[in-house]
Amino acid sequence: MTDVLPQASVTSAAPTAPAEGTKRLVSPFERLGLSGRPLRTANWLGVVVGVYVLITAVELIGSGFKVATGGTAESLFAFAANPFVALMVGVLFTAATQSSSTTTSVTVGLVAGGLPMSIAIPMLMGANIGTTLTNTLVSLGMVRDKESFRRAFSAATVHDFFNLIAVAIFLPLELAFGVLQRSSAWLADASSGSDGGFVATIFSGLGTVVDTLTEPLADLLAWSTSFLPGAWHGVAMIVLGIGLILAVINWLGRLLKVLMVGRAAEVLHASVGRGPLTGIASGAAMTVMVQSSSTTTSLMIPLAGSGTFSLKQIYPFTVGANIGTTITALIAAFAFTGVEGTLALQAAYVHLLFNIFAALVVFGMPLLRQLPLRGATWLGNVAATNKLWAAAWVLGVFVGIPLALIGITTVL
Amino acid sequence: MTEAPSPGLREHERELAAILDEAEQRIGELRLELSRREDLSAQHAELDRLDEHLATARVSWSEVRGFFDDVLHQLRGRGNPPAGDEAPGGLRAAGREHDDA
Numbered sequence: 001m002t003d004v005l006p007q008a009s010v011t012s013a014a015p016t017a018p019a020e021g022t023k024r025l026v027s028p029f030e031r032l033g034l035s036g037r038p039l040r041t042a043n044w045l046g047v048v049v050g051v052y053v054l055i056t057a058v059e060l061i062g063s064g065f066k067v068a069t070g071g072t073a074e075s076l077f078a079f080a081a082n083p084f085v086a087l088m089v090g091v092l093f094t095a096a097t098q099s100s101s102t103t104t105s106v107t108v109g110l111v112a113g114g115l116p117m118s119i120a121i122p123m124l125m126g127a128n129i130g131t132t133l134t135n136t137l138v139s140l141g142m143v144r145d146k147e148s149f150r151r152a153f154s155a156a157t158v159h160d161f162f163n164l165i166a167v168a169i170f171l172p173l174e175l176a177f178g179v180l181q182r183s184s185a186w187l188a189d190a191s192s193g194s195d196g197g198f199v200a201t202i203f204s205g206l207g208t209v210v211d212t213l214t215e216p217l218a219d220l221l222a223w224s225t226s227f228l229p230g231a232w233h234g235v236a237m238i239v240l241g242i243g244l245i246l247a248v249i250n251w252l253g254r255l256l257k258v259l260m261v262g263r264a265a266e267v268l269h270a271s272v273g274r275g276p277l278t279g280i281a282s283g284a285a286m287t288v289m290v291q292s293s294s295t296t297t298s299l300m301i302p303l304a305g306s307g308t309f310s311l312k313q314i315y316p317f318t319v320g321a322n323i324g325t326t327i328t329a330l331i332a333a334f335a336f337t338g339v340e341g342t343l344a345l346q347a348a349y350v351h352l353l354f355n356i357f358a359a360l361v362v363f364g365m366p367l368l369r370q371l372p373l374r375g376a377t378w379l380g381n382v383a384a385t386n387k388l389w390a391a392a393w394v395l396g397v398f399v400g401i402p403l404a405l406i407g408i409t410t411v412l
Numbered sequence: 413m414t415e416a417p418s419p420g421l422r423e424h425e426r427e428l429a430a431i432l433d434e435a436e437q438r439i440g441e442l443r444l445e446l447s448r449r450e451d452l453s454a455q456h457a458e459l460d461r462l463d464e465h466l467a468t469a470r471v472s473w474s475e476v477r478g479f480f481d482d483v484l485h486q487l488r489g490r491g492n493p494p495a496g497d498e499a500p501g502g503l504r505a506a507g508r509e510h511d512d513a
Contacts, residue, residue, distance in 0.1 A: 023467040098471070134471060141475035143482075257466050265462040272455045290466075299462075299469040308451075308458050391483040 027258045028251075043255050050252040051331060056214040057244035058109040059335035060221050062344070064237025065113030077115060083122040083175060085409045087167065088402035090126020095398045098294060100131035101249050101328035104351050106242055108332045111347040112340040117181055121174055124329075124351045125167045128322060128358075132159045133398045134294035138301045140394070146384050148305040153390060154380030155304030155311055159297055159318040160397065161372035161379075166358035179357075180350050187353070188346035207341050210334040249328070253292045260289035276316040280359065283320020293325035315373060319359050326352040 027034075029042040077086075094103045104127055111120045139156035142148045173179050191203050221244075225236040264286045271282035287296045297318050303309045329348035336344045362368045383390035417425075458465070 024463050025467045137471045137476050138469060140479040141472045143475075143479050261463050261466060264466075265459055268459045268462065269456060272459065273452045295466070295469070298471075299465055302465065302469060303455075303458055306458075308454050387479065387483050388486060391480060 025258045025261060027255060040259070043259050046255045047252060047259070050248050050255065052214065053217075053244060053248045054105065054252070054328075054332060055210055055335045056217045056221070057241040057248065058105050058112075058332040058344075059211075059214055059218040060237050060244070061106055061109030061241035062112035062336060062340065063218065063222055064234045064241060065110050065115065066234065068231045068234025068238060069114060070231065077110075077119050081119065082409050083118070083171065085406050086119045086122035087126040087129075087171065088405045090123035091130040091398065091402045092126075092406075093123075094127045094130025095133045095402075097246055098131075098134045099246065099249050100127040100293060100325055101291060102242070102245050103127035103130065104326070104329035104348070105245050105249075105332040108329050108344045108347045109241060109335065112336045112344040117343075117346065117350070120347050121180055121350050121354075122171060124347070125171060125354060127351070128163045128355070129160070129167060130398065131293055131325070132156070132163055132297070133394070135159060135297040135301050136394055136398075138298045139305070140390065142301070142305045143387065143390075145305075148307075150380045150384035151307060151311070152301050152305030153383045154376040155309075155314045156297075156301055157379050157393065158311060158315050158372045158376035159321075160393075161375040162315075162319060162358070162362060163322070164397075165368065165371055166354070166362050169361060170354060170357060180353055183353055184346045184349035187349045188342050192342045192345050203345070204337070204341075207334050207337045211337045214335060249291070253290060253295060256290045257295065264289050276312075276363070279313060279316030280320035280323070280363070283317035284324035285320075287321045287324025288327050291325075291328055293321040296321045296324070311373060311376065316363065319363050322355040323352075323359060326355055 027039060027043050027046075029039055029046065032042075034042055090103055090107075093106075094100050097103065104124060107115070107120050107123050107127070111117065136153075136156040136159075139149070139152040142152040170180065174181065192207070221240060222237055225233055225240060228236050267282050267285050267289075271278045283296060287293050290296065300309065300314050300317060304311065304314050326348070329351045330345075333341070333344040333348040362372070379389065379393060383393070
């Protein structure tokens with residue numbers, strides 16, 4: 001599957017002629033022969049349809065989870081009652097799909113369907129760790145040149161280290177004090193329901209409209225799997241919902257990259273040569289534009305590998321990408337209204353608050369801020385000298401440790 | 413025996429030395445500023461190619477497979493050199509197209 005074409009095969013309005021053989025972004029609609037304004041209109045319509053299907057799929061997952069568990073939601077996720085297992089489920093699912101947006105959207109749907117927040121919170125944290133696999137894999141492609149690989153692997157793993165440290169701080173805090181659960185519940189109450197004031201009224205009204213629009217398709221999809229008996233019907237709805245989310249996140253990413261590349265370039269140009277706060281803001285803005293932190297963080301790997309951007313410049317950008325990617329779960333939360341809507345919104349806020357708190361604490365405190373930089377620099381150095389370190393890191397953090405933890409907990 | 417320089421001449425030499433130090437410091441600062449501007453210019457130039465970077469910044473499974481092939485070779489003790497020293501997998505991967513692009 002591809003959404004790129006050799007630059008030489010198309011005409012370009014760019015001021016400088018691109019080198020032959022270089023690739024450029026191509027909208028799926030361009031293959032239908034569209035160009036100019038009709039193409040742009042089709043792209044935006046494609047985005048609208050994509051968001052509609054995303055919300056519908058999340059709604060389908062919520063309904064499917066209810067059908068599958070028959071009101072005892074805990075039973076299906078009993079194996080993940082241990083928060084470390086739930087964390088690893090989030091890591092593995094995100095690493096497998098290479099999309100934290102998919103994990104967070106699915107989690108939002110499951111929470112609305114009855115998944116306890118105590119299981120959802122570590123899963124959302126795990127999504128943060130799992131999503132860092134993508135840019136780490138991209139950096140492996142630079143292994144041919146030792147110096148480039150050292151810089152690229154450091155740039156990729158600074159994201160890993162940041163997210164691991166954030167989880168190491170906030171998961172124990174969550175287990176001890178319920179920091180995220182309480183703060184997200186307060187925020188969800190304040191911005192949803194009938195007695196939450198102006199913001200809640202706006203959110204509630206919007207949710208009702210979206211729910212009304214998406215209900216027919218959700219019902220149709222649920223009906224299409226209704227021939228299955230009992231809980232299997234619910235499981236089929238969940239699987240269908242996950243498949244749709246995966247497809248639509250990919251679809252949205254392809255269209256938004258084409259639509260937003262100019263605006264994203266403007267944002268990045270404006271942030272060059274400025275401080276870390278601007279780096280965070282530009283990382284967040286770009287991720288919101290393309291709806292994928294994997295895209296934005298992977299983008300920086302070749303730029304870091306070539307030495308054009310330093311590790312210190314990449315670092316705040318990846319922190320911003322963490323924050324920007326939370327927008328998808330917030331959009332997904334509009335699939336529900338009423339009590340379900342409040343729960344879905346709370347799950348989305350958990351992801352948002354976790355990433356904001358992590359940025360404030362890990363990046364905000366000078367002592368902690370240095371840790372990801374030092375860890376990534378060290379790992380980049382040893383991995384460039386011996387590739388076994390890089391392999392051990394990728395397989396250990398994203399596959400071995402998660403599987404071992406789940407296995408041990410299941411056996412015990 | 414040479415005659416000791418007069419106090420006025422010493423003062424003049426000190427002034428010249430100070431001017432030279434200041435000039436060297438300024439040159440250092442200018443070089444630093446020039447380097448910074450060159451870096452920024454290179455960064456802007458890369459961002460001008462954002463379209464191309466976004467199109468290519470994705471996981472290349474053939475390269476990932478090549479990387480792990482090399483690691484396996486290394487583990488089996490077939491004398492694979494460290495990364496960057498013309499790694500066989502790197503060369504193998506170099507000839508491949510991005511299979512997912």
